[in-house]
Amino acid sequence: MDKMSKGLAQVELMNGEFGMNAVENVRRKYPELAPFVVEFGFADVYARPGLDLKQREIATIATLTTLGDAGHQLEFHLRTGLHVGLTETEITEVLVNCIPQIGVPRVMNAFQVWEKVLEERRAAAAAGSA
Amino acid sequence: MDKMSKGLAQVELMNGEFGMNAVENVRRKYPELAPFVVEFGFADVYARPGLDLKQREIATIATLTTLGDAGHQLEFHLRTGLHVGLTETEITEVLVNCIPQIGVPRVMNAFQVWEKVLEERRAAAAAGSA
Amino acid sequence: MDKMSKGLAQVELMNGEFGMNAVENVRRKYPELAPFVVEFGFADVYARPGLDLKQREIATIATLTTLGDAGHQLEFHLRTGLHVGLTETEITEVLVNCIPQIGVPRVMNAFQVWEKVLEERRAAAAAGSA
Amino acid sequence: MDKMSKGLAQVELMNGEFGMNAVENVRRKYPELAPFVVEFGFADVYARPGLDLKQREIATIATLTTLGDAGHQLEFHLRTGLHVGLTETEITEVLVNCIPQIGVPRVMNAFQVWEKVLEERRAAAAAGSA
Amino acid sequence: MDKMSKGLAQVELMNGEFGMNAVENVRRKYPELAPFVVEFGFADVYARPGLDLKQREIATIATLTTLGDAGHQLEFHLRTGLHVGLTETEITEVLVNCIPQIGVPRVMNAFQVWEKVLEERRAAAAAGSA
Amino acid sequence: MDKMSKGLAQVELMNGEFGMNAVENVRRKYPELAPFVVEFGFADVYARPGLDLKQREIATIATLTTLGDAGHQLEFHLRTGLHVGLTETEITEVLVNCIPQIGVPRVMNAFQVWEKVLEERRAAAAAGSA
Numbered sequence: 001m002d003k004m005s006k007g008l009a010q011v012e013l014m015n016g017e018f019g020m021n022a023v024e025n026v027r028r029k030y031p032e033l034a035p036f037v038v039e040f041g042f043a044d045v046y047a048r049p050g051l052d053l054k055q056r057e058i059a060t061i062a063t064l065t066t067l068g069d070a071g072h073q074l075e076f077h078l079r080t081g082l083h084v085g086l087t088e089t090e091i092t093e094v095l096v097n098c099i100p101q102i103g104v105p106r107v108m109n110a111f112q113v114w115e116k117v118l119e120e121r122r123a124a125a126a127a128g129s130a
Numbered sequence: 131m132d133k134m135s136k137g138l139a140q141v142e143l144m145n146g147e148f149g150m151n152a153v154e155n156v157r158r159k160y161p162e163l164a165p166f167v168v169e170f171g172f173a174d175v176y177a178r179p180g181l182d183l184k185q186r187e188i189a190t191i192a193t194l195t196t197l198g199d200a201g202h203q204l205e206f207h208l209r210t211g212l213h214v215g216l217t218e219t220e221i222t223e224v225l226v227n228c229i230p231q232i233g234v235p236r237v238m239n240a241f242q243v244w245e246k247v248l249e250e251r252r253a254a255a256a257a258g259s260a
Numbered sequence: 261m262d263k264m265s266k267g268l269a270q271v272e273l274m275n276g277e278f279g280m281n282a283v284e285n286v287r288r289k290y291p292e293l294a295p296f297v298v299e300f301g302f303a304d305v306y307a308r309p310g311l312d313l314k315q316r317e318i319a320t321i322a323t324l325t326t327l328g329d330a331g332h333q334l335e336f337h338l339r340t341g342l343h344v345g346l347t348e349t350e351i352t353e354v355l356v357n358c359i360p361q362i363g364v365p366r367v368m369n370a371f372q373v374w375e376k377v378l379e380e381r382r383a384a385a386a387a388g389s390a
Numbered sequence: 391m392d393k394m395s396k397g398l399a400q401v402e403l404m405n406g407e408f409g410m411n412a413v414e415n416v417r418r419k420y421p422e423l424a425p426f427v428v429e430f431g432f433a434d435v436y437a438r439p440g441l442d443l444k445q446r447e448i449a450t451i452a453t454l455t456t457l458g459d460a461g462h463q464l465e466f467h468l469r470t471g472l473h474v475g476l477t478e479t480e481i482t483e484v485l486v487n488c489i490p491q492i493g494v495p496r497v498m499n500a501f502q503v504w505e506k507v508l509e510e511r512r513a514a515a516a517a518g519s520a
Numbered sequence: 521m522d523k524m525s526k527g528l529a530q531v532e533l534m535n536g537e538f539g540m541n542a543v544e545n546v547r548r549k550y551p552e553l554a555p556f557v558v559e560f561g562f563a564d565v566y567a568r569p570g571l572d573l574k575q576r577e578i579a580t581i582a583t584l585t586t587l588g589d590a591g592h593q594l595e596f597h598l599r600t601g602l603h604v605g606l607t608e609t610e611i612t613e614v615l616v617n618c619i620p621q622i623g624v625p626r627v628m629n630a631f632q633v634w635e636k637v638l639e640e641r642r643a644a645a646a647a648g649s650a
Numbered sequence: 651m652d653k654m655s656k657g658l659a660q661v662e663l664m665n666g667e668f669g670m671n672a673v674e675n676v677r678r679k680y681p682e683l684a685p686f687v688v689e690f691g692f693a694d695v696y697a698r699p700g701l702d703l704k705q706r707e708i709a710t711i712a713t714l715t716t717l718g719d720a721g722h723q724l725e726f727h728l729r730t731g732l733h734v735g736l737t738e739t740e741i742t743e744v745l746v747n748c749i750p751q752i753g754v755p756r757v758m759n760a761f762q763v764w765e766k767v768l769e770e771r772r773a774a775a776a777a778g779s780a
Contacts, residue, residue, distance in 0.1 A: 069328075096175060167624060174296075233492045236717075452710070
C-alpha cells in the first residue's frame with residue numbers, strides 16, 4: 001500500500017466520513033498541502049504504534065489548544081476525539097487540564113470551538129431520534 | 131482537608147519524593163508562586179475526576195512540548211508521566227505525535243530534555259542493580 | 261465570604277455591569293471554566309494587594325496584546341481599564357509601548373479591538389448626551 | 391527627504407496603489423501606529439540595502455506565516471511579494487518551506503489567505519482580459 | 521538633539537549606568553541592532569508622553585514575561601523597573617498578575633530571572649552597608 | 651533512490667560535512683526523530699523545486715528567528731545559509747528584516763547565535779590562512 005492510501009485509510013479509521021470530506025477539501029483547495037496532511041500527518045505519525053487512538057487525540061487536542069490560533073484543526077481533532085471513543089467529559093477535561101500551563105484565554109478559545117462541536121452533535125442526535 | 135494539603139497529597143501521588151522535593155524548592159525560592167502551583171495546579175486541576183493520571187500526563191506533556199520554552203516544567207512532567215505509569219514508548223510517542231502540529235524544532239528540544247530524564251533513569255537502575 | 265463571592269465582588273468592582281454580564285455569560289456557556297475565571301483570576305490574583313487596579317490593567321492589557329490571539333479577553337480588559345480609571349491616552353500608550361518588544365502586527369491587531377471599544381464608547385456618550 | 395516621505399516612497403515601490411491605500415487606511419484609523427509602519431518598517435528596514443525586494447518578501451512572508459495570527463499583514467505581504475516580482479510558485483514554496491519548522495496548522499492558515507489573494511488576482515485578470 | 525542622543529539620554533534616565541553599559545554592549549557586539557534599540561525603542565517609544573516611566577515598565581515587564589524566551593531583555597527591564605521607582609512588591613505582583621492569562625511556566629521562568637536580580641541587589645546592598 | 655538516501659544527499663548538498671555530522675548526531679541521539687528531519691525536512695521539503703537554496707535558507711532563517719526558542723536549529727541553518735552561498739550581509743539583513751514584525755528581543759537572540767557562527771568562521775579562516 002502506498003503512503004497516500006495508508007494515510008487515507010488512517011483518516012477514515014480516525015474520523016470516518018467527516019474526516020474524508022475534510023481531507024478531500026484540503027486536496028481540492030490546497031493541493032500542495034495534502035501530502036503533508038495525509039502522508040506525513042496520518043500515515044507517518046498518527047498510524048504509528050505505541051499509543052492508541054484515544055491517547056493520540058488527547059495529545060493532539062492539548063497541542064492544538066496550546067498552539068492557540070488553529071481553530072479549524074482543533075475542531076477537526078475534537079470531532080476525531082469523539083469518533084475514536086473519547087467521552088465528552090474526557091475532552092472537556094483535556095481542555096481544563098491546559099489551564100495551569102497556558103492560562104485561561106487560549107483554553108476559553110478552545111471551549112468556544114468545543115461548544116460548537118457539541119451543539120452540532122446534540123442537534124444531529126435530536127434529529128436522529130426524531 | 132484544606133486546598134494546600136489536598137494539592138500536596140496530589141503532588142505526592144503523581145510524582146512521589148521527586149515531586150515533593152520540587153514543590154518544596156518552589157515554596158522556598160518563589161513563595162508567591164507556590165499556591166498557584168500546588169493549590170491551583172494540583173488541587174484544582176490535576177486532582178479533578180474525568181481523566182486518569184496517565185491521560186492527564188499525556189495532555190500535559192503535549193502542552194509543555196508545544197509551549198516550547200518550559201524545559202524545567204517539561205522535565206518535571208516527563209518524570210511524572212513515568213511515575214504514574216506511562217511507558218517510555220508512550221512518552222516518546224507523545225513527543226513524536228506533536229510534529230505535524232508544531233514542527234520539528236520544539237519536538238527536538240523536548241527530546242533533549244527527555245533524553246536527560248532517560249539517562250538519569252538508566253543510571254539509577256544500573257546503580258540499583260549493582 | 262467564599263471565593264466565588266469574593267471573585268464576583270472583584271469583577272463588579274473592576275468592570276461593573278459589563279463585567280458581571282460577561283462573567284454570567286461564561287458561567288452559562290462554559291460552566292467548567294467559570295471557577296477559573298472568577299475564583300482563580302479575580303479572587304486569587306486581581307484582588308491581591310501590591311498593585312492598584314490601574315497598574316493591574318496596564319499589565320493585563322500588555323499581556324493580552326503580546327499573547328496575540330485573545331481578542332475577546334483583550335476587549336474585556338480594555339473596557340476594564342477604562343472602568344478602573346485609565347485614560348484613553350494611557351491605554352493607547354500601553355499598546356504602542358509593546359511595539360519594540362513584539363513588533364507591529366500584534367499591536368495592530370490590538371488597535372483593531374481598541375478602536376471598536378472606543379467607537380462604542382463614543383456612540384454611548386453621544387446617545388447619553390442627546 | 392524626511393523619513394515619512396522616504397517610507398511612503400518605499401511603500402509605493404513595493405506595493406503600488408494597493409500599498410498606498412493600505413497605509414492611508416492605517417493613517418486614518420490608527421494614527422499612532424502609522425509612523426511605526428511607514429517610517430520604522432518601510433524607511434528604516436525595508437528600504438535598507440543588502441537584500442533585494444524579492445528576498446525581503448520571502449523573509450517577511452515566512453516570518454508572518456510563523457507568527458501565526460497576523461492574517462491582515464500576511465495578506466498585505468503576499469500581495470507585496472507578487473508586486474515585487476515573486477512568482478506564484480515561489481510564494482507557494484515559501485509557505486510549504488515553513489512546514490518542517492512550524493507544522494501544518496499555521497501553514498494551512500497562511501494558505502487560506504494566499505488562496506484569497508490568488509482568487510482576487512484571477513478575477514482581476516479575467517476582468518482585464520474580458 | 522538627534523535621535524541617537526535622545527535615545528541615549530532616555531536610556532540613562534531609565535536605567536542609569538547599568539543601562540548605558542548594556543547599550544554600549546549592544547553597540548559593540550550587534551552594531552546593526554543598536555539603532556533599533558536606542559532610536560526606535562528608547563527615543564521613539566519609551567520617551568513618549570502619556571505614561572510615566574513606572575507605568576511603562578509595568579507594561580514592558582508584563583510583555584516580556586508573556587513573550588517567554590527573552591530572559592536578557594526581561595532582566596534589563598526588571599532592573600529598569602527598580603531604577604524608575606517600582607517597588608520589589610510591585611514588580612513581583614506584575615509577574616503574578618500574568619498567571620491567569622499565560623499560565624504558570626512562563627511566570628516561573630520570569631521569577632527565576634527576578635530572583636537573580638534580587639540576589640544581586642541584596643548582595644550590593646550588603647556590600648554597601650559593610 | 652529511497653527517501654532517506656535522497657534526504658541525506660540533500661543534507662550534504664546544503665550543508666556539507668557539518669550538516670552530515672549534525673544529522674548523524676540526531677540519528678544517534680534521537681533515532682525516532684531522524685526520519686522526520688531527513689526524509690520529511692530534507693527530502694520532502696527542502697529538495698522541492700520552485701525556490702533555489704539561497705531563497706529557501708532566507709525563508710528558513712526568518713522562520714526560526716520568529717519561532718524564537720530554536721537556537722540549535724537556527725545555528726544549523728545560519729551555517730547552511732553560508733554554505734549555499736548567502737553572504738554575511740544577506741543573512742544579517744534577514745535578521746534585521748524581522749524586527750518590524752516580531753520586535754527586538756527575538757532578533758537579538760538570533761544575533762547572539764549568528765555572532766557565534768561568525769566568530770567560529772573567522773577563527774577557522776584565520777587558522778586556515780596561518
